[in-house]
Amino acid sequence: MKQPKPLVQKVIPSPLGDLRLVAGPQGLAGVWFMQNQQHAPSGERVDSWPLVGDHPVLDDASRQIDAYFQGKLRRFELPLDLAQGTPFQQQVWQALLGIPAGETTSYGVLSQRIGRPKAVRALGAAVGRNPLSIVVPCHRVVGAAGALTGYAGGLERKRALLLLESGLP
Incomplete structure (x- = not known):
């Protein structure tokens, strides 16, 4: 049986509403608006992901998203985990x-x-x-x-x- 990968999360503010950032072993696995976001994970699935204070991928993503909203970043440079898709x-x-x-x-x-x-x-x-x-x-x-x-x-x-x-x- 395939074991689910461990995911962790962090919530950060943005000018367009709070964002849920999720990371796994391969990199950033999710960025969803906390409010009014279609196709966002919810319920037990999200509740099972621990909230973390410090995490290298989530901290870097948070800094880059902040720079993006300040107009200082054009392209994100983050390890991405897109494996959940077909x-x-x-x-x-x-x-x-x-x-x-x-x-x-x-x-x-x-x-x-x-x-x-x-x-x-x-x-x-x-x-x-x-x-x-x-x-x-x-x-x-x-x-x-x-x-x-x-x-x-x-x-x-x-x-x-x-x-x-x-x-x-």
């Missing part, structure tokens, strides 16, 4: 990491980029299930005509993140 989801999440700060792409273009042009809906679902909000920039994916569509943290947060990034040096 191979397709992991492929999509890796592709999201290639979208530079201050830029957006459409679901259709992203599906072309990963070599799956007919999988736009599946890609959209994978983008929505991204466990690393902000760090894996799913907020940079927009509708075909540039419309703000679908963000598990809410469209107001998506708009705020894109606005923040448009002013980054």
Whole structure:
């Protein structure tokens, strides 16, 4: 029987609401808004993850997220653990990491980029299930005509993140 990996968590403030950061042995495994976040883990699962004061990955993530919101960071440099996703989801999440700060792409273009042009809906679902909000920039994916569509943290947060990034040096 496969043993579940040990996860730890920390809650940090952000200008868009408190964030739950989760790390495992491989790196940062989750970043979710504490309020109004779709697809966030909850209940017994979250309660089983110990809250930690000091943790190298979570502390580094906290510092980088703070620098990001201060407009001082364009790209996160953290060990990431994306193993909880399917191979397709992991492929999509890796592709999201290639979208530079201050830029957006459409679901259709992203599906072309990963070599799956007919999988736009599946890609959209994978983008929505991204466990690393902000760090894996799913907020940079927009509708075909540039419309703000679908963000598990809410469209107001998506708009705020894109606005923040448009002013980054």
